[in-house]
Every structure is written in C-alpha cells, then in structure tokens.
Amino acid sequence: MNFTGTDDxxxxxxxxxxxxxxxxxxxxxxxxxxxGTGKTMLAEQIAKSLELPLIQWHIKSTTKAQQxxxxxxAVSRLRDSQLGDxxxxxxxxxxxxxxxxxxxxxxxxxVLLIDEIxxxxxxxPNDLLLELDKMEFFVYETKEIVKATTRPIIIITSxxxxxxxxxxxxxxxxxYIEFPDTVTMEQIVEVHHPGIKKELVRRAMDIxxxxxxxxxxxxxxxxxxxxxxxxxxxxxxxxxxxxxDKDVKNAIPPLYGALLKNEQDVHLLEKLAFMHRANR
Numbered sequence: 001m002n003f004t005g006t007d008d009x010x011x012x013x014x015x016x017x018x019x020x021x022x023x024x025x026x027x028x029x030x031x032x033x034x035x036g037t038g039k040t041m042l043a044e045q046i047a048k049s050l051e052l053p054l055i056q057w058h059i060k061s062t063t064k065a066q067q068x069x070x071x072x073x074a075v076s077r078l079r080d081s082q083l084g085d086x087x088x089x090x091x092x093x094x095x096x097x098x099x100x101x102x103x104x105x106x107x108x109x110x111v112l113l114i115d116e117i118x119x120x121x122x123x124x125p126n127d128l129l130l131e132l133d134k135m136e137f138f139v140y141e142t143k144e145i146v147k148a149t150t151r152p153i154i155i156i157t158s159x160x161x162x163x164x165x166x167x168x169x170x171x172x173x174x175x176y177i178e179f180p181d182t183v184t185m186e187q188i189v190e191v192h193h194p195g196i197k198k199e200l201v202r203r204a205m206d207i208x209x210x211x212x213x214x215x216x217x218x219x220x221x222x223x224x225x226x227x228x229x230x231x232x233x234x235x236x237x238x239x240x241x242x243x244x245d246k247d248v249k250n251a252i253p254p255l256y257g258a259l260l261k262n263e264q265d266v267h268l269l270e271k272l273a274f275m276h277r278a279n280r
Contacts, residue, residue, distance in 0.1 A: 036222025
C-alpha cells in the first residue's frame with residue numbers, strides 16, 4: 001500500500017513520504033498548511049488512490065469529541081415510550097454511530113478524515129487520545145466495547161487557529177504542506193486546466209505571486225483561488241496580452257474578486273497603484 005498521488009492531485013515527494021510513513025507507523029497524519037493548499041482533498045485522493053472507503057468528519061466550533069464516537073438519542077426514546085413503541089426496550093436502537101465508530105467497523109480499511117480539528121474546543125483533541133491510540137472505546141449505555149476491525153488511515157487537518165496539545169501531537173506524524181513553488185503550481189494548474197495556454201498561465205502566475213508578495217495583505221490568495229481566477233480568465237476569453245507587463249503596483253488585476261477576498265486588500269492594492277503612478 002503506497003500513495004503516489006493521483007491524476008487529480010499533485011503530491012510532492014515530501015508529502016508522499018509523509019503519507020506513507022504515517023501508514024507504515026499506523027499513526028494519524030496531522031496535516032497543516034495555508035488554507036487552499038489541498039489538505040482536505042488529500043484524504044479524498046488517498047482513498048481514491050488506494051481504493052479505500054472515505055469517511056469524513058468535518059469539525060465545527062460546536063463539535064464535541066463524543067459525537068465522533070456515538071450519540072445517545074434520549075429525546076427519540078422518550079417520544080417512542082410515550083407512543084408505546086416496543087423498540088424502547090432495546091436502548092441500542094437509540095445509539096447513533098459517529099464517524100470514528102463507522103471507520104472502526106468498516107468491512108474494508110477506511111480513510112478517516114478529521115477535518116479542521118483546530119476549530120473545536122481546546123480539549124477536543126485530548127478527548128480523543130485514548131480512542132485513537134487504542135482503537136477502541138466503551139459505549140456506556142449498552143456496556144459494549146467497540147474495537148476497530150481494521151485500523152483506519154487517519155488524516156487530521158489543521159489551519160493553526162489553535163495550538164494542539166503536546167500529548168496529542170506526540171501521537172501523530174506531522175507534515176506541513178509548503179506553498180507550491182512555480183514548477184509545482186504549473187503542474188497543479190495543468191491538472192485543473194489541461195492544455196491551457198502556457199503564455200496565459202505564465203503571466204497570470206507572475207501576477208499571482210506578485211500579489212502574494214505585497215506586504216500587509218490580510219489574506220494572501222491561495223492555490224484554489226488561482227485556479228478559480230484562471231477559470232474566469234478562460235471563460236471570459238481574456239487574452240494573455242491583457243496581463244502583459246502587469247504589476248500589482250501599476251493596476252488591479254482583472255477579475256480580482258477571485259484573488260482578493262476582502263475590501264482592505266483591494267484598497268491596499270489600489271493605494272499602491274495610485275502611489276506608483278504619482279511617483280512616475
């Protein structure tokens with residue numbers, strides 16, 4: 001079992017090495033990196049490449065660790081008891097399997113994605129330490145122990161919104177996805193826009209990386225935003241000449257709304273362009 005990327009996902013040698021090391025060590029793979037660098041998509045592509053089922057658990061600020069294991073639906077049981085339903089005698093009818101339970105009980109080894117773990121409460125990772133370490137947990141309502149039939153491949157993503165506990169980090173294999181360089185970015189663009197004009201890509205990427213270098217940007221444009229921008233440039237049939245000799249100091253890029261996501265950054269580029277023209 002060896003991950004080498006897919007036709008839809010450009011994985012660097014370092015990322016491939018990290019994925020395969022985590023699989024070999026049977027440890028969760030903790031992935032960090034700028035938003036838009038393909039952290040969530042990685043789990044999807046690992047499942048696709050290795051032909052394994054994918055179970056996704058997208059974390060929100062209100063998500064509790066217990067929900068990943070199971071939930072007891074006491075409200076439904078109370079309602080059914082009031083209606084005289086016989087199934088209330090078996091409490092297991094009201095146990096709802098969480099994503100971790102589903103991954104543990106999968107007939108085939110599954111890829112379990114725990115996406116954006118840093119969105120949850122600071123205690124969230126610690127609350128899963130024992131379960132992810134021992135690959136089992138106890139269901140108090142039914143007095144049963146749920147054990148992993150096959151140890152899942154666990155991918156955990158984080159955007160660094162919160163620091164993760166040291167005890168949790170010790171149990172993970174860590175990899176930081178560096179922002180793609182020009183060569184890697186060209187490969188990524190080719191995957192999403194096969195056969196795209198090289199000149200258009202070259203000039204668009206020059207502008208893209210120039211924008212990322214502007215000091216004081218609140219949000220740097222990401223890989224996904226470059227892909228969206230190129231899609232718009234193609235849809236509007238904008239010729240490469242329009243981008244010729246463009247510099248963020250001279251003018252705002254065409255269709256900038258795909259690259260810039262807040263008014264502060266737009267105003268910053270407008271200010272730089274005005275200052276540059278005034279100094280000529």
